[in-house]
Amino acid sequence: MMRRIFRCIFKTLLWFVILSLSLVLIFKWVPVPITPLMVMRYLETNSQKSIYHDWVAIEDISKDLQLAVICSEDQNFLEHKGFDFAAIKKAFDYNKKGKRLKGASTISQQTAKNVFLWPQRSWLRKGLEVYFTFLIELCWTKERIMEVYLNSVEMGNYVYGAEAASKFWFKKSVKKLTKYEAAAIAAILPNPRVYKANPASEYIQSRKQWIVRQMRYFGPLEYRVKHDEQ
Template identity: 60%
Template sequence: MATKKATKSKPATKTAPKTFWGKLRTFLFKLTLWFFGISIFLVIVFKFVPVPFTPLMAVRAIENSTEGKGLVCSHKWVPLEDISMNLQKAVVASEDGYFLKHNGFDFGAMQKAYSSNQKGRKLKGGSTISQQTAKNVFLWQGRSYVRKALEAYFTVLIELIWGKERIMEVYLNSIEMGDGVYGAEAASKIWFHKSAKDLSKYEAASIAAILPSPRKYKATNSSSYVERRKNKTLRVMRQVGTLHY
């Protein structure tokens, strides 16, 4: 009677435990994937959905709370067609003359800002409307290299996914335009007691003139410095022409 030989089963191979650096690499890789996935998802969502609040609004609320001030946050989203073309031209004239021509970055303005800062003059940023929008909606305030790198990343994303018209719409609805005042509609009501769609050229220039320091400057009863900015903005607005997004 034939006997079957017992076959020896091969011992299961054990995977070597991961080292600390291996675990760290895996964690960082997964974290990177999550960051790209969430960031792209948010940019796609905000292409269609109004931005309800920004990190700056939260920061200002915390600051006011710690300083014992009341919680003041005036913000109302309105579509771009309900924002005066005068204000759209005013922010282009004041903040980013090449908004419709660049792809998110004005390297000429950045070089001028760098040269001016190196000479010890008043600190300038050289940021475009696209960069300011990316910073206001997705990031915190500050001048660190990490934040600037993330700002560049989000700027590329919104330029690719949103386009100029949506960038302008989000910008004019989210930017700080006074102490606790965010967006064109709230600013128009606070400063001129009217809707954003009814702003005159001078009123639009008045709001655009305070954007570098909206909590320091006033759009009405302005200082001589702000009045000079208004007049300069008005002059440049005549050269902007029609905005074709």
């Protein structure tokens, strides 16, 4: 009996690994058509509102927006392997001192969550987030992670991805965003259903100015190519 149970568990885990790895490898090249969050938001609307989502290649996404998101969300994105342990420790120490939670999710972790998992917090989801983050860091380049992130992240009410957000907030293609417009979109990412990139509130305006300063300090954005893909 126990042997049968263990065999069943082993087969389930094996198929999960095979299917998840296959999905990660497919999305290494194929655009992500839809995410679990998009489905949930669509069901919430009772089909009365449209979901705005347009996939564009990384070459057609403003470098300023790519840099603005890194400076806003994860300044060690190009250096870490999916997890910023210094930021995690800092967040843990911060949370012990006060009641307000401060997160330390990297862009890689957010990408794993957005593409493969559901939004509600739980230990199961967090564990799967770690697993998928490890997989995408292993199989994808940093540039691909950024491409998928910027095409799947929520950037407004029912607005997903950089192209849809650029058209929604500034009536232009994401390729034509100015530095300050890119910073405005990056500034709303912590809570895109509440904050507005345009017109910007006083808080978003100050955050936008901070992001632009960080962009200047950061310098030009250059992705490293993995050795096996050179």
